[in-house]
Amino acid sequence: xxxxxENCINCKFQDCVTVCxxxxxxxxxxxxxxxxEECIDxxxxxxxxxxxxxxxxxxxxxxxxLALNAKYAEIWPNITEIGTVxxxxxxxxxxPDKAGLLIT
Ligand code: SF4
Ligand code: F3S
Numbered sequence: 001x002x003x004x005x006e007n008c009i010n011c012k013f014q015d016c017v018t019v020c021x022x023x024x025x026x027x028x029x030x031x032x033x034x035x036x037e038e039c040i041d042x043x044x045x046x047x048x049x050x051x052x053x054x055x056x057x058x059x060x061x062x063x064x065x066l067a068l069n070a071k072y073a074e075i076w077p078n079i080t081e082i083g084t085v086x087x088x089x090x091x092x093x094x095x096p097d098k099a100g101l102l103i104t
Contacts, residue, residue: 001036001057002045005065006099008032008053010092014082016045016054027079028072029103030086035073036066051093072104 004016010030017025017032024038034045036057046054057066092098 001039001041001066001069002034002043003036003055003057003062003066003069004031004033005053005055005062007051007094008049009098009101010086010095011051011053011089012086013050013089014079014085015048015050017079018082019044019048020080023078023080024073025079026073026076027083028076031072031102032079033069033072033076036070038073068102 008031012030012032014032017023021042021044022038022040024035026033026035034054041056043056046056055062055065086092
């Protein structure tokens with residue numbers, strides 16, 4: 001599966017949802033997640049994210065983010081079309097230590 005990671009927080013550009021062939025993104029207030037059991041590993045979302053926040057779970061060190069994606073994909077609503085992008089999304093792109101800002 002692919003996994004949404006920290007740099008999505010407060011950026012939430014949503015380009016990812018427009019390309020996913022199986023519509024497996026789920027939307028929180030300031031973050032999106034991928035449903036690990038619905039993702040077919042096509043990889044097309046990874047280069048679409050302007051925040052470079054999407055990773056293949058074959059990369060090391062993603063266990064926490066994978067667990068978080070799995071958890072909230074069961075709770076948050078599905079998102080299939082791009083909605084409102086935060087006006088300050090670019091300001092947050094690349095900011096360190098955003099994990100504590102995640103709104104669940
Ligand atoms: Fe969707 Fe493909 Fe990205 Fe998985 S890898 S979330 S199936 S676009
Ligand atoms: Fe987040 Fe990137 Fe999608 S910032 S909403 S993972 S395009």
